[in-house]
Amino acid sequence: MTGYSVDGTRLWSRLMDMAEIGSTTNGGSHRLSLSQDDEDGRELFLAWCKNRGFAPVFDKIGNLFVRRAGRNPAAPPVVIGSHLDTQPNGGRFDGVLGVLAGLEVLETLEDLGIATETPVEVAVWTNEEGARFQPAMMGSGVHCGVHPLAEALAAADASGVPVARELKRFGYDSGMEPGNRATGSYLELHIEQGPVLEQEEKTIGVVTGGQAIRWYTLTLSGEETHAGPMPMAMRRDPVRHLAAVTELVYRSGLTDPDARATIGKIETLPGSINVMPGQVCLSVDLRHPGEAALEHMHGALAEGIARLNTAAEGVDIRLEQIWHSPAVSFDAQLIEAVRTGAAARGYPSRDMVSGAGHDAFHLAKLAPATMIFVPCRDGISHNAREYTAPEHVEAGANVLLDVALQAAGVRALAGGTA
Ligand SMILES: [Zn+2]
Missing domain, CATH: 3.40.630.10 (Zn peptidases)
Structure with missing residues (x-):
């Protein structure tokens, strides 16, 4: 003083x-x-x-x-x-x-x-x-x-x-x-x-x-179709996998008390009540005070997505990093x-x-x-x-x-x- x-x-x-x-x-x-x-x-x-x-x-x-x-x-x-x-x-x-x-x-x-x-x-x-x-x-x-x-x-x-x-x-x-x-x-x-x-x-x-911050666009892509005629088993429905993907994001944020994971935006395309969407886009914000810990969160999320193996159902999931603030x-x-x-x-x-x-x-x-x-x-x-x-x-x-x-x-x- x-x-x-x-x-x-x-x-x-x-x-x-x-x-x-x-x-x-x-x-x-x-x-x-x-x-x-x-x-x-x-x-x-x-x-x-x-x-x-x-x-x-x-x-x-x-x-x-x-x-x-x-x-x-x-x-x-x-x-x-x-x-x-x-x-x-x-x-x-x-x-x-x-x-x-x-x-x-x-x-x-x-x-x-x-x-x-x-x-x-x-x-x-x-x-x-x-x-x-x-x-x-x-x-x-x-x-x-x-x-x-x-x-x-x-x-x-x-x-x-x-x-x-x-x-x-x-x-x-x-x-x-x-x-x-x-x-x-x-x-x-x-x-x-x-x-x-x-x-x-x-x-x-x-x-x-x-905190170190990473922003992502997470895109689930299938093929849009009419809500009526297409049987469930024949759909390429990205929304079917939305819950599994959000769970992975949240799990990455629960690794330790300093981690943060936020999904701020969720959008379906084309966004119509009687159209099964062809695409779902999410924003993901991951944060951690430690760069290595954030890298680990990123790795866990990417790996988890790869393991979902949605390709068999004709759904492609892409995790694209759009910003990194060290x-x-x-x-x-x-x-x-x-x-x-x-x-x-x-x-x-x-x-x-x-x-x-x-x-x-x-x-x-x-x-x-x-x-x-x-x-x-x-x-x-x-x-x-x-x-x-x-x-x-x-x-x-x-x-x-x-x-x-x-x-x-x-x-x-x-x-x-x-
Ligand atoms: Zn201020």
């Missing part, structure tokens, strides 16, 4: 003020990426920054950066980031907490007159949610060279409006080239979006990394700093792996990175009911401050001065 603390009341009131922009009748927030509401939220954030003398810069994908100088201006900054966009009818904390806690760290340093060795910077990443434009985590992905800028600019929403047009509307097209900034280390405070911390009465989640491991030193920071302040904590995707996953490719989780009520997120208690917000921001100070070269409180 550094002996310094954030102003929890200021941070809480800012969270509530931000929630007024794009507020929904049921108490949530609706700020789709690059909408007028999202831009209004960014303007409010920038007004708070400018009020403290922090000048923002932005890049061509609309990522915002706000820097507080360090003693050594040439040193790469400690970057604290997250997002201000929300899901449709989303909550008040997802993403917003990370950005406003970052600003709270900068303001605390100002209030207390603390000089850091490296600069400390707050980043607001464009389109983290992926609700309006795909892919999700777009701004951080472009920043880290994962997505080409041109592809991201061309991504269009459901009504055909491309990202580029909205960026131009709000003036971001005149920004710097994305990725043209050094990052010394990256920190992100986020709500857990799951029930574990609350259930175990922990205040801080020490995030060691992110497991993410955060930086050991930063993880330890979160762990010891929480312990020094007396906050109960536990190690955990993030089940959801975050901007920090991309940033971990550029620099040492980690995340800090705080509990959210009933584990509910992407929902107007999303709620994190003020004391947990403050606790998370305090640990963020401790780790940021350590990373930025302020070790401990020495006789009241830094």
Whole structure:
């Protein structure tokens, strides 16, 4: 612990003020990426920054950066980031907490007159949610060279409006080239979006990394035919094997408590009551914190499908992998700093792996990175009911401050001065 603390009341009131922009009748927030509401939220954030003398810069994908100088201006900054966009009818904390806690760290340093060795910077990443434009985590992905800028600019929403047009509307097209900034280390405070911390009465989640994810299209193909004339024994009916296939998917997810298997979509073709379908398509999402364990889940599923031997009945089953996001491991030193920071302040904590995707996953490719989780009520997120208690917000921001100070070269409180 550094002996310094954030102003929890200021941070809480800012969270509530931000929630007024794009507020929904049921108490949530609706700020789709690059909408007028999202831009209004960014303007409010920038007004708070400018009020403290922090000048923002932005890049061509609309990522915002706000820097507080360090003693050594040439040193790469400690970057604290997250997002201000929300899901449709989303909550008040997802993403917003990370950005406003970052600003709270900068303001605390100002209030207390603390000089850091490296600069400390707050980043607001464009389109983290992926609700309006795909892919999700777009701004951080472009920043880290994962997505080409041109592809991201061309991504269009459901009504055909491309990202580029909205960026131009709000003036971001005149920004710097994305990725043209050094990052010394990256920190992100986020709500857990799951029930574990609350259930175990922990205040801080020490995030060691992110799950590996594989997406598949699973297709069962036979031959469609009229529901009446064709005798059952002569049909090539893929639906007959649907139950066996879904059982295999679920079995792969029940191998150990860290495994997850989800069938999100099931579609029959042509999808008519009196037609025996010629095809059934399923989406499969497999996850595990360990790459080898995920590989094992994949193997078990593929083998199980091969063993079903449906060819004898004229049904072909194909498992096609369409996406793989490797497991993410955060930086050991930063993880330890979160762990010891929480312990020094007396906050109960536990190690955990993030089940959801975050901007920090991309940033971990550029620099040492980690995340800090705080509990959210009933584990509910992407929902107007999303709620994190003020004391947990403050606790998370305090640990963020401790780790940021350590990373930025302020070790401990020495006789009241830094
Ligand atoms: Zn988020």
